[in-house]
Amino acid sequence: MRLFDYARASRASEAVDLVASHGEAAFIAGGTELTNLMKDGVLAPGLVVDVNDTPLSGIELRERRLRIGAMARMRQVADRPVVRERFPVISEALLASASPQVRNRATIGGNLMQRTRCGYYRDAAGPCNRRRPGSGCPAIAGQNRAHAILGGSDHCIAVHPSDLAVALCALDAVVLTLGPDGRRSIAVEDLHLLPGTTPHRETALRHGEMITGIEVPEHPVARGSRYLKLRDRSSFEFATVSVAAALTMRERVVTDIRLAFGGVAPRPWRSAEAEDALRGRPLTDATVAEAGRALVNGARPREHNAFKVELVQRALADVLSGLGGDR
Ligand code: SF4
Numbered sequence: 192m193r194l195f196d197y198a199r200a201s202r203a204s205e206a207v208d209l210v211a212s213h214g215e216a217a218f219i220a221g222g223t224e225l226t227n228l229m230k231d232g233v234l235a236p237g238l239v240v241d242v243n244d245t246p247l248s249g250i251e252l253r254e255r256r257l258r259i260g261a262m263a264r265m266r267q268v269a270d271r272p273v274v275r276e277r278f279p280v281i282s283e284a285l286l287a288s289a290s291p292q293v294r295n296r297a298t299i300g301g302n303l304m305q306r307t308r309c310g311y312y313r314d315a316a317g318p319c320n321r322r323r324p325g326s327g328c329p330a331i332a333g334q335n336r337a338h339a340i341l342g343g344s345d346h347c348i349a350v351h352p353s354d355l356a357v358a359l360c361a362l363d364a365v366v367l368t369l370g371p372d373g374r375r376s377i378a379v380e381d382l383h384l385l386p387g388t389t390p391h392r393e394t395a396l397r398h399g400e401m402i403t404g405i406e407v408p409e410h411p412v413a414r415g416s417r418y419l420k421l422r423d424r425s426s427f428e429f430a431t432v433s434v435a436a437a438l439t440m441r442e443r444v445v446t447d448i449r450l451a452f453g454g455v456a457p458r459p460w461r462s463a464e465a466e467d468a469l470r471g472r473p474l475t476d477a478t479v480a481e482a483g484r485a486l487v488n489g490a491r492p493r494e495h496n497a498f499k500v501e502l503v504q505r506a507l508a509d510v511l512s513g514l515g516g517d518r
Contacts, residue, residue: 193235201244203369203403211371211399213238218401220262221297223289224305232315233306233322247300247403250274257407261300261367265289265355268299278407280416280435284358287420290427300402303356303366303382304394307349307457308429310334320346321390328390336495337431340487340503342456347390348493351383351458352429358418360459361435361451364407370400379405383458390457412437412447419510420453421502430454432503438474438514445469445515452486455503462486465507474515479508 200206210216217236219225220243228234247260252273259268268274269285289297306312311319311329318326328347330338338348359379366377377395384392396402407413416437422428433453439446448469452460464485472478483504490500 192229192232193237195229195236196238197241198238199241199244203242203245203247203401206240206242206245207369207371207399207401209238209240210401214398216240216399218242220301221264221293223293223297224301228306228313231313233313242401252277252409255409257409259299259405259407261298261402261404263299265294265297265299265302266291269294276414277409278362278413278416280358280361280413280418280437281355281407283418284354284420284433284435287418287433288354293427299355299405302353303359303379303402303405305352306393308337308352309349312349321349321386321393324389324391331493334495335493337429337454338493338496339456340490340492340496340499341452341460342385342458343491344386344388344390346388347386347457349386349390349457350454351456353459354418354420354430354433354453356383357430357433357451357453357459358416358435359405359407360461361416361437361449362407362410362413363449364405366402367404367406368396368400369403370397372397374403375400376406380459380461386457412439412449415439415514416449417510417514419506419513421506432499432506434503434506434510436507436510436514438511440474440515443473445472445474450482450486450507452503452507455490455499464488469511474511476508479511480504482511483507 215237247262249260269282275282364379420433430453435451437449465482468482468485
């Protein structure tokens with residue numbers, strides 16, 4: 192591991208100033224991700240700015256918005272009654288993530304900033320367009336079972352690993368940031384960039400811009416929400432595919448629906464097409480199947496991940512069955 196300098200900030204503005212003024216600086220919070228990437232040689236910041244002392248760990252419902260500080264720990268958020276009762280998809284997504292030890296330590300802001308689990312990305316000795324621009328994407332002709340079927344490009348087919356981001360995307364959450372140019376709000380759906388020809392540009396954040404919190408609108412549809420994660424083992428494993436769904440119904444007809452998917456794309460994948468196939472219509476096997484087809488329309492599976500096309504449709508049907516009851 193490369194030697195690095197360490198600084199501790201007590202205010203977000205101080206942390207932003209420190210990182211922005213150093214070309215190779217990085218924020219560190221729980222450290223469950225950055226330290227792994229540094230040990231693997233994937234990232235090598237010259238300065239690490241510790242933000243654990245910044246007062247950004249509140250969790251409260253105010254003015255019909257759930258506000259979660261970036262420094263709140265995953266476990267704290269998952270266990271908070273207001274989250275469990277009014278935004279269950281968030282609690283379920285967090286509890287399906289990582290391990291109890293990691294959830295006790297890792298922060299909400301850090302969770303959203305996780306890097307892809309693509310094995311080629313994490314092997315610093317080999318090529319990878321995301322890690323080293325222009326070096327190639329060995330996943331396209333190599334081991335791509337875990338990779339994207341939607342939203343990828345000929346330059347990168349990595350998937351985004353955060354379960355929380357998928358749940359927040361379904362609920363139209365926004366990320367609050369502080370950067371050298373001031374404060375911004377970014378829709379969670381727009382935080383992570385599709386790879387296109389520049390997969391090394393992973394998020395909409397600028398250098399020195401720090402996530403300070405998340406806001407989730409309180410909406411009736413959020414109460415009827417659920418997260419389903421399918422994975423190769425039951426704990427400490429990333430999604431093969433996942434579904435975040437929120438639903439309201441009246442007399443068996445879907446009045447509102449939000450659908451986002453994980454494990455299938457380089458960012459949380461909101462599917463307006465699948466939602467449109469169900470909104471205003473009865474929840475039946477036929478309409479659910481239509482929504483599934485709309486979701487995967489345009490999918491581009493690779494040699495080892497074609498199974499995801501069917502799996503994600505089955506996961507969607509399963510989660511809607513749970514939310515809609517017997518239909
Ligand atoms: Fe790198 Fe993306 Fe290709 Fe993985 S899929 S090797 S992250 S360029």
